[in-house]
Amino acid sequence: xxxxxxxxxxxxxxxxxxxxxxxxDRTGKIQIKFEKDELPDELVERAxxxxxxxxxxxxxxxxxxxxxxxxxxxxxSEIEVIAAADPELPxxxxxxxxxxxxxxxxxxxxDLRRDEPRAIFEIRxxxxxxxxxxxxxxxxxxxxxxxxxxxxxxxxxxxFPITYFGEEAFMNQSPQLFKQLLAASGLERVFEIGPxxxxxxxxxxxxxxxxxxxxxxxxxIDADEAMDVAETFVRSVxxxxxxxxxxxxxxxxxxxxxxxxxxxxxxxxYEEAIQRANAAGVVDEQLTWGDDLPTEAEKALGEEMDQHxxxxxxxxxxxxxxxxxxxxxxxxxxxxxxxxPRMELVSGGQREHRYEELVEGFEAxxxxxxxxxxxxxxxKYGMPPHAGWGMGAERLLVTMLDLDNIREAVIFPRDRxxxxx
Amino acid sequence: xxxxxxxxxxxxxxxxxxxxxxxxDRTGKIQIKFEKDELPDELVERAxxxxxxxxxxxxxxxxxxxxxxxxxxxxxSEIEVIAAADPELPxxxxxxxxxxxxxxxxxxxxDLRRDEPRAIFEIRxxxxxxxxxxxxxxxxxxxxxxxxxxxxxxxxxxxFPITYFGEEAFMNQSPQLFKQLLAASGLERVFEIGPxxxxxxxxxxxxxxxxxxxxxxxxxIDADEAMDVAETFVRSVxxxxxxxxxxxxxxxxxxxxxxxxxxxxxxxxYEEAIQRANAAGVVDEQLTWGDDLPTEAEKALGEEMDQHxxxxxxxxxxxxxxxxxxxxxxxxxxxxxxxxPRMELVSGGQREHRYEELVEGFEAxxxxxxxxxxxxxxxKYGMPPHAGWGMGAERLLVTMLDLDNIREAVIFPRDRxxxxx
Numbered sequence: 001x002x003x004x005x006x007x008x009x010x011x012x013x014x015x016x017x018x019x020x021x022x023x024x025d026r027t028g029k030i031q032i033k034f035e036k037d038e039l040p041d042e043l044v045e046r047a048x049x050x051x052x053x054x055x056x057x058x059x060x061x062x063x064x065x066x067x068x069x070x071x072x073x074x075x076x077s078e079i080e081v082i083a084a085a086d087p088e089l090p091x092x093x094x095x096x097x098x099x100x101x102x103x104x105x106x107x108x109x110x111d112l113r114r115d116e117p118r119a120i121f122e123i124r125x126x127x128x129x130x131x132x133x134x135x136x137x138x139x140x141x142x143x144x145x146x147x148x149x150x151x152x153x154x155x156x157x158x159x160f161p162i163t164y165f166g167e168e169a170f171m172n173q174s175p176q177l178f179k180q181l182l183a184a185s186g187l188e189r190v191f192e193i194g195p196x197x198x199x200x201x202x203x204x205x206x207x208x209x210x211x212x213x214x215x216x217x218x219x220x221i222d223a224d225e226a227m228d229v230a231e232t233f234v235r236s237v238x239x240x241x242x243x244x245x246x247x248x249x250x251x252x253x254x255x256x257x258x259x260x261x262x263x264x265x266x267x268x269x270y271e272e273a274i275q276r277a278n279a280a281g282v283v284d285e286q287l288t289w290g291d292d293l294p295t296e297a298e299k300a301l302g303e304e305m306d307q308h309x310x311x312x313x314x315x316x317x318x319x320x321x322x323x324x325x326x327x328x329x330x331x332x333x334x335x336x337x338x339x340x341p342r343m344e345l346v347s348g349g350q351r352e353h354r355y356e357e358l359v360e361g362f363e364a365x366x367x368x369x370x371x372x373x374x375x376x377x378x379x380k381y382g383m384p385p386h387a388g389w390g391m392g393a394e395r396l397l398v399t400m401l402d403l404d405n406i407r408e409a410v411i412f413p414r415d416r417x418x419x420x421x
Numbered sequence: 422x423x424x425x426x427x428x429x430x431x432x433x434x435x436x437x438x439x440x441x442x443x444x445x446d447r448t449g450k451i452q453i454k455f456e457k458d459e460l461p462d463e464l465v466e467r468a469x470x471x472x473x474x475x476x477x478x479x480x481x482x483x484x485x486x487x488x489x490x491x492x493x494x495x496x497x498s499e500i501e502v503i504a505a506a507d508p509e510l511p512x513x514x515x516x517x518x519x520x521x522x523x524x525x526x527x528x529x530x531x532d533l534r535r536d537e538p539r540a541i542f543e544i545r546x547x548x549x550x551x552x553x554x555x556x557x558x559x560x561x562x563x564x565x566x567x568x569x570x571x572x573x574x575x576x577x578x579x580x581f582p583i584t585y586f587g588e589e590a591f592m593n594q595s596p597q598l599f600k601q602l603l604a605a606s607g608l609e610r611v612f613e614i615g616p617x618x619x620x621x622x623x624x625x626x627x628x629x630x631x632x633x634x635x636x637x638x639x640x641x642i643d644a645d646e647a648m649d650v651a652e653t654f655v656r657s658v659x660x661x662x663x664x665x666x667x668x669x670x671x672x673x674x675x676x677x678x679x680x681x682x683x684x685x686x687x688x689x690x691y692e693e694a695i696q697r698a699n700a701a702g703v704v705d706e707q708l709t710w711g712d713d714l715p716t717e718a719e720k721a722l723g724e725e726m727d728q729h730x731x732x733x734x735x736x737x738x739x740x741x742x743x744x745x746x747x748x749x750x751x752x753x754x755x756x757x758x759x760x761x762p763r764m765e766l767v768s769g770g771q772r773e774h775r776y777e778e779l780v781e782g783f784e785a786x787x788x789x790x791x792x793x794x795x796x797x798x799x800x801k802y803g804m805p806p807h808a809g810w811g812m813g814a815e816r817l818l819v820t821m822l823d824l825d826n827i828r829e830a831v832i833f834p835r836d837r838x839x840x841x842x
Contacts, residue, residue, distance in 0.1 A: 006641055006805070008803050008805075009803070025609065026607060026608065026609040026610075053802050053803035054803050055803045055804070055805045082805060082806065083774060083775070083803050083804050083805060083806075084803075085801065085802045085803040086801045086802060089802055090798075090802075093607075106795070107799070108602065108603075108606065109602045109603070109605050109606045109799040109802070110606075110799070110802055111606075112603065112606035112607045112608055113606055113607040114607070115607075118606070118607040118608060121562065121564070121608065122562055122608075124563075124565075125562045125563040125564075128563050129553065129557065129563065132550065132553070136550065141542065141543060141546045142545075142546040142549050142550065143542070143546075143832060144545075144616075144633055144831070144832065145832065145833060146631055146833050146834075146835050147568065147592075147616050147618075147631060148581070148592070148618065148630070148631050148835050148840065149840070149841070150840045150841040151841075160569070160583050160584065160585060161583065161584050162581050162582065162583040162584075162592065163581065163582050163583075164581060164630075164840055165620070165622075165837060167840060169840055171568075171569070171583065171592070178832075178833060178842075181529065181530045181842065182529075182530070182533065182832065184530050185529065185530045185531075185532075185533030185534055185539070186447060186514075186533045186534040186535070186536075186539040187447070187533055187539060187542065187543075188446065188447040189447075194615065194616065195565075195568050195615070195616065197568075197569065199586070201586075209569070209585075210567055210568060210569050212565055220427055353504060354504070374527070374841050374842035375842065377511075378528070378530040378531070380506065380507045381474050381506045381507060381510055381511075381530070381531055382429050382430070382474035382475050382476045382504050382505075382506040383476070383504050384427070384429075384476045384503060384504060385503065385504075410565070411564060411565065411566065411599075411603065412566060412567045412599060413567075414567050414569050416586060419569065419570070419571045419585055419588060419590055420570070420571040420572075420795050421599070421602065421795035421796065
């Protein structure tokens with residue numbers, strides 16, 4: 001059988017009288033055999049003098065060959081050098097020579113010719129697909145909300161300022177207020193997967209300045225139902241990856257260990273969470289009501305829980321103005337987090353839907369309700385009870401695939417010091 | 422049968438001894454009947470004194486009633502006023518009182534309680550779903566590229582500047598360069614649907630400053646194959662809307678007229694396009710090679726074609742540096758547009774994949790290749806031939822649904838003068 005194949009030169013092994021060139025593309029690798037006596041000198045010379053990562057087109061006959069990586073090899077009759085590569089590569093796509101993360105990110109094109117990073121982004125693509133399918137199955141409408149905004153969701157902190165035709169504007173840090181406005185519209189149940197921007201100064205393996213946020217919001221549900229959705233969501237996405245990404249999991253060495261989290265994620269209250277953290281003895285000073293959960297406490301708790309779990313009923317004081325308090329206790333909010341043992345994944349809650357209480361909440365957090373009038377005024381025209389949550393897509397991937405650094409889950413990350421490529 | 426229904430008060434008709442309250446939610450409308458003699462005064466009083474758009478929960482018995490809008494009505498036993506609406510609404514969601522676009526956009530929550538605008542965004546959601554499915558069926562991987570960039574795709578024009586930790590940066594106007602870098606990676610064939618930002622001063626029914634771009638890029642294909650993909654894409658999306666959005670098309674009065682464009686979109690060259698425009702006599706001065714196609718020429722051509730059509734082989738001089746020229750004529754590019762009779766939808770082409778020619782192209786357009794080194798240097802490490810295109814999601818919707826203004830296709834549009842909500 002005659003074929004034409006095109007791809008990148010992965011490797012050349014010249015054994016003297018015989019040489020092998022391994023050509024690689026997205027679908028795999030194929031061996032091209034050069035029995036030098038049998039082929040025109042010019043063809044052999046041209047093919048074997050290219051550098052690795054050059055792009056070739058090879059026409060020839062396919063033969064079965066058990067010793068070849070794919071069980072077949074091609075004996076070439078025609079070779080075209082489509083794009084010659086420089087002899088020096090900034091990164092070795094064959095993976096034989098390691099590279100640090102920074103070099104890999106500077107040269108993502110080459111880095112993503114390696115199987116492992118590519119597998120991560122094939123899985124990311126499937127995660128996004130499954131995420132949207134899950135939301136649609138739950139009757140949600142996909143929305144697109146603006147990324148350029150006049151005011152930040154939670155005030156002036158951590159916002160990137162932009163100049164918008166002479167006016168001050170910002171890149172949005174969350175679709176929170178928009179998705180609430182739409183849960184109160186005729187759409188009622190909505191989701192968005194899109195970029196968010198946070199100008200936080202942290203530069204750690206867990207922080208990004210531009211990330212992908214997975215947002216869900218629905219009218220006529222409460223915090224418990226929003227947690228049900230979050231659990232269904234996580235499990236569905238894991239199921240899809242298990243079903244559709246076996247090759248990629250294999251590549252990442254996760255084929256055996258990957259499991260779909262069991263249904264019934266435990267739900268513990270914030271109060272129980274600080275008690276457990278105190279009992280674990282990982283914090284210098286005993287945590288008391290109103291303290292945020294420090295990283296070491298979260299970590300100890302995660303080890304103890306050893307699965308996805310919710311922390312519910314956070315103190316109202318540590319949650320933003322748009323989270324509703326419990327009806328019978330204004331100190332306790334309906335806010336919840338969903339944590340993976342390694343880190344927080346989701347933040348959500350029932351929303352304050354009562355106009356007066358909302359405006360009070362703004363003031364209590366030192367925000368000017370007038371600056372958010374486009375949002376607050378809609379609460380006067382029939383705002384249903386509603387709840388929802390937001391999840392970092394990269395955190396979902398980092399925890400799912402056990403990645404060391406959140407930058408592994410973004411093709412071209414943006415952080416405190418990285419603005420290019 | 423006893424039910425509890427919750428929704429918005431759409432209308433109250435009080436006829437004296439009997440009154441009807443129409444409750445509305447996403448799934449439709451239901452009639453609540455108050456035979457005042459039969460019900461507690463307090464309940465009747467409470468229910469009928471609420472203003473339209475208040476949110477109620479109604480528990481009662483369901484009866485068949487042919488004269489009711491849905492064939493059933495509810496006789497209430499319990500009514501809860503969940504959220505009382507103000508008597509004065511800035512917009513009438515029943516649609517009886519019209520509102521101009523600006524008022525509607527200021528009050529999208531209320532506007533999207535109307536059937537027609539909601540139908541547009543239900544269709545938009547389906548268009549995005551079908552778009553991604555089509556790309557996946559074509560073997561493409563979904564990518565996410567940064568919206569904060571150090572340099573614009575096409576230089577410094579029409580960019581919104583942002584301050585990134587003291588450094589100058591911009592909001593990206595197109596994922597062009599990133600998707601090319603990824604077509605050359607192991608992913609090979611990629612798509613992205615995400616926001617783009619253009620600081621153009623135009624304020625017309627056709628321009629947005631923040632839009633959703635649908636981008637496709639693939640290694641080892643040429644301009645003709647990229648056009649095939651664009652045609653398949655458009656037809657698949659129309660098919661999905663026809664199949665899954667009949668109710669919404671009905672609402673928009675399009676159920677009868679909506680058709681899937683026939684396969685085989687005509688492909689005319691730029692040269693033919695200007696000849697036809699000249700013959701149509703719509704331009705003051707005869708167009709000659711190298712002129713861009715003015716709006717009136719595009720319009721005349723659209724009327725003549727009366728279907729989707731490609732314009733191919735644009736002059737190299739009017740296309741950006743990354744578009745490859747024809748091998749046998751450097752004056753002629755491989756760039757193409759896909760037009761709907763009303764407007765341009767898609768811009769695409771085969772890309773320049775040769776390093777030397779690429780750098781020359783930068784210089785010819787007055788751009789500094791050094792500022793784009795993260796991009797150009799990858800062309801030295803085995804850059805395959807590749808092609809692709811970008812499409813405005815809003816333009817796709819505007820032409821598909823025959824909308825007057827592109828702002829009808831965005832929930833919260835951003836334009837020269839609109840930055841909120």
